[in-house]
Amino acid sequence: MNQTIDYHAILPELLLAGTVLLVLVVDVFLPAKRKSWSMVVGLIGTVAALVATLTLIGDARSTFGGSYVVDNFAILFKVFFLSVAIVVLGISFRYFREGGFYQGEYYFLLLTSFLGCVMMPSSRDLLLLFIALELVSAPGFLMAAFRKTDPRSNEAGLKFFLIGVLSTAVMLYGMSLIYGLTGSTRLDAIARGLTDIPAAKETLAFSAILFVVIGFAFKVSAVPFQFWAPDTYEGAPVPVAAFLAVASSAAGFAGLMQLMFVAFINQHAFWTPVFAALSIATMTLGNLVALKQTQVVRLLAYSGIAQAGYILLPFALVSGDAAVNRSAFSASVAYILIYAIMNLGAFAVTIAVSRREPALLIADFAGLVRRAPLLAVGMTAFMISLAGVPPTGGFWAKILIFKAAIERGGVGPWLAVIMLANSVISVVYYFAVPKQMVLEPARDESRLRSPMLVNAVVLLTLVAIVAVFVFPNPIARAAEISTLIGG
Amino acid sequence: MSGWDKTAITVTTLLPVAGALVIIMVPKEKDRLVRALGILFTGAALVLSVAIAIGFDYGKGGLQYVLDTSWISAIGARYHVGIDGISMPLYVLTFALSFLCAIYTWRYVPDPGRTKAFLALMLLLETGMAGTFIAFDLILFFVFWEMVLVPMYFLIGIWGSANRQYASIKFFLYTLFGSVFMLLGFLAMYFRGPAPHTFDMVQLQQFAAGGGFEHGFQLVAFGAVALGFAVKVPMWPFHTWLPDAHTEAPTIGSVLLAGVMLKMGTYGFIRIALPMLPYGAQKYAPWIGLLAVIGIVYAALACLAQKDLKRLIAFSSVGHMGFVMLGIATLTTIGIQAAIFGMVAHGVITGMLFFCVGSIYDRYHTRQIAEIGGGMAEQLPKLAGVFALVSIASLGLPGLAGFWGEVMALLSSFSPNTGLGLSTTFFRGFMIAGGVGTILTAGYFLWMLQRVNLGTMPERWKDHGLSDVLAVEWVAWIPLLVAIVVLGLYPRLIFGVTDEAVRGLMSVLGGG
Numbered sequence: 001m002n003q004t005i006d007y008h009a010i011l012p013e014l015l016l017a018g019t020v021l022l023v024l025v026v027d028v029f030l031p032a033k034r035k036s037w038s039m040v041v042g043l044i045g046t047v048a049a050l051v052a053t054l055t056l057i058g059d060a061r062s063t064f065g066g067s068y069v070v071d072n073f074a075i076l077f078k079v080f081f082l083s084v085a086i087v088v089l090g091i092s093f094r095y096f097r098e099g100g101f102y103q104g105e106y107y108f109l110l111l112t113s114f115l116g117c118v119m120m121p122s123s124r125d126l127l128l129l130f131i132a133l134e135l136v137s138a139p140g141f142l143m144a145a146f147r148k149t150d151p152r153s154n155e156a157g158l159k160f161f162l163i164g165v166l167s168t169a170v171m172l173y174g175m176s177l178i179y180g181l182t183g184s185t186r187l188d189a190i191a192r193g194l195t196d197i198p199a200a201k202e203t204l205a206f207s208a209i210l211f212v213v214i215g216f217a218f219k220v221s222a223v224p225f226q227f228w229a230p231d232t233y234e235g236a237p238v239p240v241a242a243f244l245a246v247a248s249s250a251a252g253f254a255g256l257m258q259l260m261f262v263a264f265i266n267q268h269a270f271w272t273p274v275f276a277a278l279s280i281a282t283m284t285l286g287n288l289v290a291l292k293q294t295q296v297v298r299l300l301a302y303s304g305i306a307q308a309g310y311i312l313l314p315f316a317l318v319s320g321d322a323a324v325n326r327s328a329f330s331a332s333v334a335y336i337l338i339y340a341i342m343n344l345g346a347f348a349v350t351i352a353v354s355r356r357e358p359a360l361l362i363a364d365f366a367g368l369v370r371r372a373p374l375l376a377v378g379m380t381a382f383m384i385s386l387a388g389v390p391p392t393g394g395f396w397a398k399i400l401i402f403k404a405a406i407e408r409g410g411v412g413p414w415l416a417v418i419m420l421a422n423s424v425i426s427v428v429y430y431f432a433v434p435k436q437m438v439l440e441p442a443r444d445e446s447r448l449r450s451p452m453l454v455n456a457v458v459l460l461t462l463v464a465i466v467a468v469f470v471f472p473n474p475i476a477r478a479a480e481i482s483t484l485i486g487g
Numbered sequence: 488m489s490g491w492d493k494t495a496i497t498v499t500t501l502l503p504v505a506g507a508l509v510i511i512m513v514p515k516e517k518d519r520l521v522r523a524l525g526i527l528f529t530g531a532a533l534v535l536s537v538a539i540a541i542g543f544d545y546g547k548g549g550l551q552y553v554l555d556t557s558w559i560s561a562i563g564a565r566y567h568v569g570i571d572g573i574s575m576p577l578y579v580l581t582f583a584l585s586f587l588c589a590i591y592t593w594r595y596v597p598d599p600g601r602t603k604a605f606l607a608l609m610l611l612l613e614t615g616m617a618g619t620f621i622a623f624d625l626i627l628f629f630v631f632w633e634m635v636l637v638p639m640y641f642l643i644g645i646w647g648s649a650n651r652q653y654a655s656i657k658f659f660l661y662t663l664f665g666s667v668f669m670l671l672g673f674l675a676m677y678f679r680g681p682a683p684h685t686f687d688m689v690q691l692q693q694f695a696a697g698g699g700f701e702h703g704f705q706l707v708a709f710g711a712v713a714l715g716f717a718v719k720v721p722m723w724p725f726h727t728w729l730p731d732a733h734t735e736a737p738t739i740g741s742v743l744l745a746g747v748m749l750k751m752g753t754y755g756f757i758r759i760a761l762p763m764l765p766y767g768a769q770k771y772a773p774w775i776g777l778l779a780v781i782g783i784v785y786a787a788l789a790c791l792a793q794k795d796l797k798r799l800i801a802f803s804s805v806g807h808m809g810f811v812m813l814g815i816a817t818l819t820t821i822g823i824q825a826a827i828f829g830m831v832a833h834g835v836i837t838g839m840l841f842f843c844v845g846s847i848y849d850r851y852h853t854r855q856i857a858e859i860g861g862g863m864a865e866q867l868p869k870l871a872g873v874f875a876l877v878s879i880a881s882l883g884l885p886g887l888a889g890f891w892g893e894v895m896a897l898l899s900s901f902s903p904n905t906g907l908g909l910s911t912t913f914f915r916g917f918m919i920a921g922g923v924g925t926i927l928t929a930g931y932f933l934w935m936l937q938r939v940n941l942g943t944m945p946e947r948w949k950d951h952g953l954s955d956v957l958a959v960e961w962v963a964w965i966p967l968l969v970a971i972v973v974l975g976l977y978p979r980l981i982f983g984v985t986d987e988a989v990r991g992l993m994s995v996l997g998g999g
Contacts, residue, residue, distance in 0.1 A: 390633040406674045420667045476561030
C-alpha cells in the first residue's frame with residue numbers, strides 16, 4: 001500500500017510532539033536555577049501548535065487511510081485542548097517552581113498528555129483511540145504522584161493507576177471483540193459491520209460496546225468508576241488536578257462521542273438506557289456526596305463527577321432522529337467548553353489560595369473577599385456558573401441540555417427534571433464557597449498575593465464566563481457546526 | 488426620535504449596571520463619592536424611566552419602545568423588550584424605590600459597611616428587577632428574573648441581622664426551586680407552541696388567543712409556571728422564606744424585596760400565565776383564589792402573634808399579596824386592575840413601612856415591640872406620625888393608596904369571570920373571608936400602633952437622645968408619603984395607565 005501522508009493535517013501534533021522532546025532535552029542543559037524555563041519552551045511549542053491548528057480551519061482533511069480525520073469537530077477540540085494547555089502551563093509555573101519539583105519532567109509529562117488529548121478527536125479508529133487515551137492517561141498516573149514526599153500523592157497516583165489499568169484492560173477486551181465481530185477497527189466500518197451481524201451475535205456485540213464504554217466512563221469519572229477522582233485530585237498537585245478535571249475528562253468525552261455517535265450509533269436502542277442510568281447515577285451521587293465535602297479540591301472533584309453526569313445526559317437522548325441527535329451532540333459539546341472555562345477558573349483560584357493555605361479547606365477561604373478581592377469575585381462567579389445560575393455562562397450550558405432533552409420528548413423531559421433537581425441541590429454546596437469568602441470573617445486578614453499568571457487566568461476566565469452569558473451564540477454555533485453526524 | 492424609541496428601555500434598564508461598574512472602579516477610601524454616584528446613577532435611571540412614561544402614548548394599546556433583535560439563534564431566544572400599560576407602573580416604581588434607597592444610603596449603610604459592594608449589588612438588583620418588567624421573550628424574562636437572586640442573596644447574607652446566613656440561603660434555594668419549574672414550563676411552551684418554535688411572549692399570546700395550547704398541556708404548564716410565580720409572590724403555603732428574608736435583610740433589602748421583588752411573581756401571573764395559558768388559568772383560578780384568601784386570613788392571624796416589628800410587617804406582606812392574587816384569580820378586568828393597583832400601592836406603602844421600621848431599629852437598636860415599649864408619639868412625634876399614617880394606609884383606609892386595590896379585589900370576587908361557572912359561589916365565599924381579613928388587618932395594625940406609638944416611653948429610652956426624623960430621611964420618604972396620598976385620592980393615575988393593556992389582556996381570557 002502506498003499512502004501519502006497529509007503533513008499539514010498532522011502539523012499540530014508534530015509540533016507538539018517535537019516540543020515534548022525538546023522540553024526534555026532542554027531541561028538537561030538548564031542550570032538548576034533556570035529549570036523553570038522549560039515551561040517557556042513548552043508554552044512556545046503549544047502556541048505554535050495552536051497557530052498550526054488555526055490554519056486548518058475550514059477544510060476537512062483525512063489521512064492515514066481515513067483513520068485520522070481533521071474536521072470541524074476535531075479542530076474545535078484541538079483548539080480547545082491547546083488553549084487549555086496554555087492555561088494549565090500558566091497556572092503551573094509558579095506552583096512547580098516554588099514547590100521544588102522536577103520541572104522539566106513535569107512539563108514533558110503534561111505536554112505528552114496534551115498530545116494525547118489533541119490526537120483524540122481526530123482518531124476515527126479503535127487503535128488510534130486507544131493510543132490517544134493511553135497517551136492522556138499514562139503521564140497522568142505519574143503526574144498525580146508528583147508530590148513524592150506526600151503519602152497522599154502516592155496514594156493518588158497508585159489509585160489512579162490501578163483503576164485506570166483495570167478499565168483499560170476491559171476496554172481493550174471490548175475492542176478486540178468488536179474487531180472480531182466486524183473485521184475492522186475503523187469507526188465508520190464498525191458502524192456498517194454492526195448493522196448486519198446475525199441476531200445470535202447481538203448479545204456479544206452489546207457486551208463489547210459496554211466494555212468499551214467502561215474504559216471511557218473511567219476517564220470521565222462516571223459512577224461507578226468515579227472512586228479514583230476525589231482521592232487523586234486531592235493528592236495530586238493542584239495544577240494536575242485542574243488538568244485531570246478539565247482536559248483529561250474532556251478528552252474522554254471527545255472519544256466517547258466519536259464511538260457513540262459514529263461507531264455504535266445504530267445500537268442506540270441498547271445503549272441509551274445505559275447512559276440514562278449512568279448519567280442519573282453520576283450526577284446524583286456526585287451532588288449528594290459533594291454536599292458533605294469540607295476540602296475545596298475534593299469539592300471540585302465531586303462537582304466534576306456531577307457535571308460529568310450532566311454531560312452524559314445528551315447521550316441518553318440519542319434516537320433515530322438525526323435532528324435530535326445533532327442537538328444532543330452540540331449540547332454536550334457546548335457544555336464541555338463552558339464547563340472547562342469555569343472549572344479552570346475555579347482551579348486557578350484554588351492554586352493561588354493553596355500557596356498560603358495548603359490544606360485548602362473550605363473554611364480556609366473565609367474572608368477571602370478582603371484578602372484578595374479579584375480571586376474572591378472570580379471564585380464567586382465560577383461557583384455561580386457551575387451551579388448554572390445567571391448571569392454566567394453555566395446557565396446556557398444547562399439550558400442547551402434541557403432544551404435538547406425536552407425537544408426529544410419521551411424520556412427526555414424526565415431526565416431534564418432529574419437534572420433540574422440535581423442543579424438545585426448543587427446550589428447548596430457551590431454557594432458554601434462564596435459564603436465562606438464573603439460572609440465569614442477572615443482568620444488572617446493579611447493580603448493574599450497571587451502570581452501574575454494565575455491572576456491573569458482568573459481575570460480571563462471571569463471575563464469569559466460573563467461574556468459567554470451575554471453572547472452565548474459563538475459557543476453554541478461552534479458546537480452546532482462541529483458535529484460528527486449528518487454533516 | 489426613533490433612535491430614542493428603540494434604545495430607551497435598554498439604556499434605562501442597563502444604566503444601573505454601568506453604575507455598578509463605575510462604582511467598583513472608585514477607590515474605597517472615597518466613601519462619599521461612592522454614595523453620591525449611587526444617587527447619581529439611580530437618579531439618572533429614574534429620570535429616564537419618567538421620560539419613557541411621559542413619551543408613552545396612553546391612548547394606544549400594545550407595546551411601545553419595542554426593540555426586537557436576534558440574540559441566541561441556537562435556542563431561538565431573542566432580545567425583545569418593550570413596555571405597555573401593565574409594565575409601566577411597575578417599571579417606574581422600581582426606579583423610584585431604588586433612587587430613594589440610594590438617598591437613604593447617603594446616611595445609613597448597615598454593618599459591616601463596605602459601601603461600594605453594597606451599592607454595586609443594589610444597582611445590579613435594580614437592573615434585574617426592572618428588566619423583568621420589560622422583557623418580552625421568555626428566556627430574557629427568566630434571565631432577568633434570576634439575575635435578582637444573587638445580589639439579594641448577598642445583600643441579606645452580608646448586611647443582614649443576626650440570623651442572616653440561614654435567611655439568605657433559604658431565600659435563594661426557595662426561589663431557585665420555584666424558578667426551575669417555571670423554566671421547565673417555558674421550555675415546554677416553546678416546544679408545544681406554534682411552528683417555528685418561539686419564546687416570544689407576544690407571539691405566544693397571539694397563539695393562545697387563536698386557539699392556543701391543547702387543554703391537557705395547559706393544565707401541566709400552568710402548574711409549572713404558576714409554582715415559580717407563587718413562590719415569588721409568595722402565596723400561602725409557599726411563603727415561609729419571606730418572613731425570614733424580610734426580617735434579616737437590611738432596610739434597603741426589605742424595601743426592595745417588598746416594594747418590587749414580590750411583584751415580579753404577580754406580574755408573571757398577569758403577563759405570562761394568564762394570557763398564554765388561559766384554559767389552565769380558568770381551571771386553577773378557584774384554587775388560586777382559595778390559597779389567596781387563606782393567605783389573607785393566615786397572615787393577619789400570624790401578625791397578631793408577632794413580637795418582632797419587622798416580622799410583623801413581613802407577614803402583612805403575605806396578606807396584601809393575597810389580595811393581589813385574589814384579584815388576579817377572578818380573571819376579570821376589575822380584578823386585574825385591582826391587582827396592578829394593589830401591587831403599586833403595596834410597593835409604596837410597605838416599602839415605606841420598612842423604611843420606618845429600619846429607622847426605629849436604628850434608634851432603639853431593637854425590633855421587639857415589648858422592648859420599644861410605647862410612647863414613641865410622645866418623644867418622636869414626627870416618626871410616630873409617619874409610622875401611623877403609613878400603617879393606616881396599609882390597613883386600607885379610604886382616601887389612601889391601600890384602599891383601592893383591596894376593595895376592588897373584593898368587589899371583583901363578587902362577580903368573577905363568567906367562564907368560571909359554578910365557582911362564582913366559591914368566590915363570594917372568598918369575598919366574605921377576605922372581608923374578615925381586612926378587619927383582622929385593621930386590628931393588628933391598630934394594636935401595633937397602640938403598643939409602639941401610644942403610652943409613655945420606658946425610662947431607659949429617655950436619656951438615649953433618640954433623634955426624630957432626619958433630613959435625609961425626609962428626602963427619601965416624602966415622595967413615598969405623597970404617593971400614598973395622591974394614589975389614594977386620584978387612583979386614575981394608575982388605572983388610566985393600565986386600562987388599555989388590561990383590556991387587551993382580557994380579550995385573550997374571554998368571559999368578562
